[in-house]
Amino acid sequence: xxxxxxxxxxxxxxxxxxxxxxxxxxxxxxxxxxxxxxxxxxxxxxxxxxxxxxxxxxxxxxxxxxxxxxxxxxxxxxxxxxxxxxxxxxxxxxxxxxxxxxxxxxxxxxxxxxxxxxxxxxxxxxxxxxxxxxxxxxxxxxxxxxxxxxxxxxxxxxxxxxxxxxxxxxxxxxxxxxxxxxxxxxxxxxxxxxxxxxxxxxxxxxxxxxxxxxxxx
Amino acid sequence: xxxxxxxxxxxxxxxxxxxxxxxxxxxxxxxxxxxxxxxxxxxxxxxxxxxxxxxxxxxxxxxxxxxxxxxxxxxxxxxxx
Numbered sequence: 001x002x003x004x005x006x007x008x009x010x011x012x013x014x015x016x017x018x019x020x021x022x023x024x025x026x027x028x029x030x031x032x033x034x035x036x037x038x039x040x041x042x043x044x045x046x047x048x049x050x051x052x053x054x055x056x057x058x059x060x061x062x063x064x065x066x067x068x069x070x071x072x073x074x075x076x077x078x079x080x081x082x083x084x085x086x087x088x089x090x091x092x093x094x095x096x097x098x099x100x101x102x103x104x105x106x107x108x109x110x111x112x113x114x115x116x117x118x119x120x121x122x123x124x125x126x127x128x129x130x131x132x133x134x135x136x137x138x139x140x141x142x143x144x145x146x147x148x149x150x151x152x153x154x155x156x157x158x159x160x161x162x163x164x165x166x167x168x169x170x171x172x173x174x175x176x177x178x179x180x181x182x183x184x185x186x187x188x189x190x191x192x193x194x195x196x197x198x199x200x201x202x203x204x205x206x207x208x209x210x211x212x213x214x215x216x217x
Numbered sequence: 218x219x220x221x222x223x224x225x226x227x228x229x230x231x232x233x234x235x236x237x238x239x240x241x242x243x244x245x246x247x248x249x250x251x252x253x254x255x256x257x258x259x260x261x262x263x264x265x266x267x268x269x270x271x272x273x274x275x276x277x278x279x280x281x282x283x284x285x286x287x288x289x290x291x292x293x294x295x296x297x298x
Contacts, residue, residue: 184258191250195236202232209225 005031006107006114006146018151019083022118023090032093035083037076038106073098104139111140117148243277244270 007022026033080096087094099106111117119140141148181187218226240248249270256266 181254184254187257188251188254191247191254194247195239198232198236198239202229202236205225205228205232209222209229212219212222212225 035096
């Protein structure tokens, strides 16, 4: 029987790590991803929580006025569309549902149909929308009818450090780090890698030069 | 010397020089980062390690400036810094 995973990713954009894990599990256990968009009526706050029979993603948005409800519906639709694209690219089966109601209740109800709940660590609250996204995570942790796995916003493989880019010059370059290395060992390995590469290139070049000089002489 | 051989010799030198220069323990050069990581490991204090490594970096920068000024007087000291 396939594992059914409910996935919540709050404020969509930092949810790639959670989605990647959900897609991996869905692939491994022949699960499928169901996007559930939630229009949050409890605080007059439309939210989109893309949830799933097998996996789900969320994007919490909020608005007080009726005018903002259509905006919320649009953001839910957009988040569902993004999820669909992600699923298609990952080769994972996908369908979606849109529900109106209290996010906690909708998530709770969805979780009933799953084996495990996968939640992305809360992003900092979006100032544009009043509701702090983390309350959804907290309430899910408190009330979930199923085991909950919280996925960090950055998953680091080994000594991994997030990089935003690298600027290359003719000799060497500068790495643009989003964060500092977290351990002395990570720092040491990163720092020593450059000079080691230089020494290796130097040795290889000298080796070819010597070979060439021998064969010429 | 053929062009290929010239490039190989050039690559040998430039990378050797680059490795040595980068390993000077002056932050933010790689050597300075290595120094910082070692100090950090020894004392478990990243701020302190960074301070020491940047002092070394500053000292090295001042050294380079002094050598640059001295090189304005040809024949007196080391030329071509």
